[in-house]
Amino acid sequence: MEWDWAFVWQIMPTLLAGLKLTLLVTLLAAVVAAVLGLALAILRRSGNRAVARGTAALSEFIRGTPLLVQLYFIFYVLPDIGIRLPALLAGVIGMGLHYATYTAEVYRAGIENVPRGQWEAARATNLTMRQTWVHVIVPQAVPPMIPVLANYLIAMFKETPLLSAITVLELMNQAKSVANTYYRYIEPMTLVGVFFLAMSLVSVVFLRVLEARFGRMAK
């Protein structure tokens, strides 16, 4: 079987539609991950030990199990208790939740990397808690987090093909369906690979720029 350019041009619109949905899912899931991750990071720092422990255990569990199974869980189990989510929403929530456990770690490390002296200085100059966070801690903690968070954004983008397993018509699923229709696998599968590779090579350059701009976070 040989590479057929005519076939490539024929399936290109379908694949591009899939790519659009892939990007949309990535962005939505990234927003969920960023917000939920912050919530997890705050709960993790909670004064109530039961809450802090519980959050840590939950994060550990989510990080130790496959995203695919979590997606199945959300898509197939939740309807049994009356929560029926559309595939796209289930995918966004599943991916967002999975990566929230990773972004929470980034937030935690970012905050802990602000030297203790900064907290003490803020207290010495009689800043309120709010002023301390808004004017001292956040401006120092956030810039080093940006490249790391961007890294997870790229990781999420690469994981979106998993959503095809719960019937979201993203890039991989579109490729699979055209491949099954015409029984030609070489072009669609290779193109999916090329799309992802191209996007990730571009994003590596983008990441270097972010790292140069904001610096790397010390581990």
Place this chain on the structure above:
Amino acid sequence: MGDWGGYLSLILQGALVTAKLTVMGCALALVVAFIAGLGRVSRFAAIRWLATAYIEFFRGTSIFVQLFWVYFVLPFAGVTLEPIQAGIMALGLNVGAYAAEVVRGAILSVPRDQYEACIAVNLTRFQRMRHVIFPQALPLMLPTFGNNAIELLKGTAVVSLISLHDMTFQAQVVRAQTGSTLIPFATILVLYFLMALALSRAIRMIETRITRGLDGVR
């Protein structure tokens, strides 16, 4: 009410396949990681480029895409692999690429004066790597290798999509036969988590074993 014992044994059979994939995938990943990681710090530019190309390629696309490519496209090129071979190959090469960067980072983080000392005492390049650089770099790699191994374990779920009868696939079978969703998926989530715990324990044991006698040195 179905035959729960039978379904459980189905899932446990799947767990065995998952464990097998994880172990063999890790073995392949380890070999590939050292070859590519050492390739990245080679003195020959051609080898460095080759290693970089491999790493960027496999890190740039996801395990899912690679698996489908290996399984659906390679047969047209005359290479037909069993699902389990395709699974091990894709998992090992994918995680190997990530681990190769770990190897490279650890080797580069050994201080320069160690290299200079080796030159001063006239060690060959091989001796330098074998006796000086590598023993110091290995403890730095291990914790991240542990994370990579867990990523690989999580990646094995994807092979169910090329109809390999791993744990996730068997859970789907049980779901299809019983109509119950909570029990099979909750069971495999717990089993995956236990496997991940076992992996991180094992890595920690290897870590204490390898860093024995290094207290105070680093």
